[in-house]
Amino acid sequence: MLIRIIEPLSRIFHRHLNPTRIVAVSFGAIILTGTLLLLLPAASRNGQGADLLTALFTATSATCVTGLVLADTWLNWTLFGQIVILVMIQLGGLGFMTVITLFSFALHRRIGLSERLIMVSTLNLNDMDGVVRVVRHALMGTFFLEAVGAALLSIRFIPKFGVLGGVWRGIFHAVSAFCNAGFDLMGTDGPFASLTAYTDDPLVLVTVAALIVFGGLGFFVWEDILRSRSWNRLSLYSKMVLTITTSLILIGAAFIFSVEYDNAATLGSMKPWEKVLNSVFQSVTLRTAGFNTIDQGSLRDCSLAGSILFMLIGGSSGSAAGGIKTVTAGVLLLTVRAGILGREEVTVGGRAISSRRVMNALTLTLTVAMVFLAASMLISLADDIPYLQAAFETASAMGTVGLSTGITVTLSGFSRILLICLMYLGRVGILSFSIAFLTRRTAISRIKYPTFEIMIG
Numbered sequence: 001m002l003i004r005i006i007e008p009l010s011r012i013f014h015r016h017l018n019p020t021r022i023v024a025v026s027f028g029a030i031i032l033t034g035t036l037l038l039l040l041p042a043a044s045r046n047g048q049g050a051d052l053l054t055a056l057f058t059a060t061s062a063t064c065v066t067g068l069v070l071a072d073t074w075l076n077w078t079l080f081g082q083i084v085i086l087v088m089i090q091l092g093g094l095g096f097m098t099v100i101t102l103f104s105f106a107l108h109r110r111i112g113l114s115e116r117l118i119m120v121s122t123l124n125l126n127d128m129d130g131v132v133r134v135v136r137h138a139l140m141g142t143f144f145l146e147a148v149g150a151a152l153l154s155i156r157f158i159p160k161f162g163v164l165g166g167v168w169r170g171i172f173h174a175v176s177a178f179c180n181a182g183f184d185l186m187g188t189d190g191p192f193a194s195l196t197a198y199t200d201d202p203l204v205l206v207t208v209a210a211l212i213v214f215g216g217l218g219f220f221v222w223e224d225i226l227r228s229r230s231w232n233r234l235s236l237y238s239k240m241v242l243t244i245t246t247s248l249i250l251i252g253a254a255f256i257f258s259v260e261y262d263n264a265a266t267l268g269s270m271k272p273w274e275k276v277l278n279s280v281f282q283s284v285t286l287r288t289a290g291f292n293t294i295d296q297g298s299l300r301d302c303s304l305a306g307s308i309l310f311m312l313i314g315g316s317s318g319s320a321a322g323g324i325k326t327v328t329a330g331v332l333l334l335t336v337r338a339g340i341l342g343r344e345e346v347t348v349g350g351r352a353i354s355s356r357r358v359m360n361a362l363t364l365t366l367t368v369a370m371v372f373l374a375a376s377m378l379i380s381l382a383d384d385i386p387y388l389q390a391a392f393e394t395a396s397a398m399g400t401v402g403l404s405t406g407i408t409v410t411l412s413g414f415s416r417i418l419l420i421c422l423m424y425l426g427r428v429g430i431l432s433f434s435i436a437f438l439t440r441r442t443a444i445s446r447i448k449y450p451t452f453e454i455m456i457g
Contacts, residue, residue: 023428024428027064027092027424027427027428028428030059030063030088030091030092031060031063031064031088031424032059034055034058034059034062034084034085034087034088035052035056035059036055037081037084038050038054038055038058038059038081038084038085039052040080042078042080042081043077043078043080043081044076044077044078044081045075045076045077045078050076053070053413053416053417054070054071057069057070057416057419057420058070058071058085059088060420060423060424061402062085062088062089062092062181062183063088063089063091063427064092064400064424064426064427064428065092065093065179065180065181065322065400065427066181066182066322066397066400066401066402066423066426066427067181067182067183067289067290067291067400067401067402067403068397068402068404068408068419068423069183069192069402069408070408070409070416071409072187072191072192073085073183073184073185073187074184074185074187074188075187075191079168082185086171086172086175086176086183089175089176089179089181089183090175090179092179092181092427093142093175093178093179093180093181093215093320094138094139094142094179133223134219134220134223137219137223137226138222138223141219141222142178145178145211145214145215146171146174146175146211147174148174149170149173149174149207149208149210149211150167150170150171150173150174150175151170152170152203152207153170153173153174153203153207153208154166154167154170155203156198156201156203156204157169157170158170161188168185169185172185173185173208174207174211176291177207177208177211177212177215177289177291178214178320179215179320180212180215180216180287180289180315180319180320180321180322180400181289181290181320181402182194182285182289182290182291182401182402182403183402184291192406194291194292194293195208195291195292195293196293196295198293199270199274199277199278199294200270200271200274202277205277205281205293206277208281208289208291209280209281209284209285212284212285212287212289212291213249213284213287215315215319215320215321216245216287216288216289216314216316216320216321217241217242217245217316217319218241218315218316218317218319219319220237220238220317220318221238221241221242221318224237224238225238236348236349236351237327239349240330241316241327244326244327244329244330245287245315245326248283248310248313248326249280249283249284249287250283251283252282252283252284252286252287252306252310253276253280253282253283254279255283255303255306256279256282256283256303256306257275257276259300259302259303259306260294260299260300260303261275263298263299263300265295265298266295266299267279267294278294282294285401285403286307286310286311286401286403287311287313287314287315287323287401288311288314288315288320288321288322288323288399288400288401288402289401289402290396290402290403291402292403295406296392296403296404296405296406297404297406297407299405301388304388304391304392304405305388307392307395307403308391308392308395311323311395311396311399311403312324312368312372312398313325313326313399314326314399314400314401321400322398322399322400322401322426322427323398323399323400323426324364324365328361328364328365330348331353331358331361332361332362332365334346334347334353335358335361335362346358368398371398371422371425372391372394372395372398375398375422376390376391376393376394376395377390378415378418379393379394379411379415379418379419382412382414382415382418383407383410383411383412385407389405389407390407392404392405393405393407393408394419394422397419397422398422398423398425398426399426400423400426400427
C-alpha cells in the first residue's frame with residue numbers, strides 16, 4: 001500500500017523538477033499529514049484529540065527536527081501519536097526524497113536522471129558523481145547507527161521501564177538524537193524532563209552525544225571518510241567540517257564549564273567529572289539537538305548569549321542539523337582574517353575560496369541575522385518577556401535546536417505561530433536557500449559600471 005502511494009508522488013515530483021520547490025512541498029506535505037494524524041483522538045491520551053495549534057506546532061517541530069513542544073511527548077501522546085512523531089522525525093531528518101529513493105532501492109528500480117538531480121540538491125552535493133552510492137551509504141549508515149544507539153540506550157532503559165518500554169525508548173531516543181530532533185519520552189521523570197535524570201550516566205549521555213555528532217556531520221563527509229580512510233586523503237571540505245565541528249564542541253564545552261561551574265542551579269552541585277561530561281553534552285546539544293541535562297532557564301545570561309551563537313551556527317551541510325552550518329561560519333572567519341591581513345582572496349589550506357561562495361556565506365548569514373533580530377523582538381514585545389529569553393527561543397527555532405528556557409508553553413498564539421514559521425524557515429528555508437545557491441546559474445551582466453571608492457568603518 002505504501003509503495004502504491006510513494007510511486008505516484010515520485011512521478012509528480014519528477015514531472016515538475018525544481019529542487020527548491022520539491023523541498024518546500026515535501027516538508028509541507030509531511031507537516032500537514034502529521035498534523036491531521038495528531039488531531040485524531042487515538043493520538044492523544046485524553047482520548048479527545050489535540051487542538052489544532054498544538055498538533056500543527058508538534059508536527060512542524062518533528063518534521064523540521066527541532067524539538068520545541070507545547071505538550072510533553074510522553075504525557076500527552078499515546079503510542080500511536082509517538083509513532084507518528086517518530087516517523088516525521090525520520091522523514092524530516094533524512095529528507096522525503098531520500099526516503100522515496102529507499103523504495104526505489106527496495107523495488108530494484110533504476111534511479112533515473114531526475115531522481116539523481118533531486119538527490120544532489122536535497123543532500124547539498126556538488127555534482128552527480130556517485131550520488132546513488134552516497135544515498136545508499138547514507139541510508140545504510142543511518143539505520144545502522146540508529147540501531148546501535150538504540151541497543152546501547154536499551155541497556156540502561158530496560159531495567160527502569162521494562163523490556164518493551166525500554167526498547168521503545170531506546171529506539172525513539174536513538175532516532176531523535178541522530179536526526180538532531182531532541183524529542184524525548186522521559187515524562188515519567190516529570191514534564192519536559194528530557195535527560196535531566198541522567199546527568200551522572202556516561203552510557204546515555206555519550207551515546208546520545210555521539211549520535212547527535214554523527215547526524216550533524218553530513219552525508220558527504222561520511223562518504224568521504226569511508227572512501228579516503230585517511231586524514232591526508234580527505235577533501236578540504238571534509239577537513240574543514242571535522243576541524244570546525246571539533247573546535248566548536250571543545251570551545252562550547254570550555255565556555256559552559258567555566259561560566260556555569262559554580263552555578264548551583266546547573267553544574268554547581270555536580271562532581272568534577274560530571275561537570276565535564278555535562279558541559280560537553282550541553283555543547284553538543286546546542287548544535288541543533290535539543291536534549292538537555294541541565295535547566296536552560298537557570299543558565300546565566302552570559303551562557304544564554306553564547307548559546308544563541310552556537311545554536312545559529314548549527315551543524316554541517318547535507319545533514320539533519322540546522323543553522324547556517326559550520327563551514328559557512330568558517331568561511332566568515334576566513335573572510336575576516338583576509339580583510340584584516342589586507343588580502344584580496346579568502347584562502348584556506350593553500351586554496352582560494354571563490355568569491356561567489358564567500359558572497360553566498362555573507363548573504364545567508366546576514367539574512368538569518370536580520371530574521372532572527374526581527375522575530376526575537378516581536379516575541380519579546382508580543383509576550384512582554386525579557387529579550388534574552390525571546391532571543392534564545394527564536395534561535396532555538398531557527399537553528400532547529402529545540403532547547404527552551406521554559407517559556408514555550410506560556411507564549412501567546414501569535415508567538416507560537418511565529419515559531420512555527422521560524423522552524424519551517426530554519427529547516428526548509430535555509431536548505432532551499434542553499435540549494436538555490438548550488439543550482440542557480442551565475443548572472444553575467446552585460447553592462448560594466450565604473451568603480452568608485454567609499455569609506456568603510
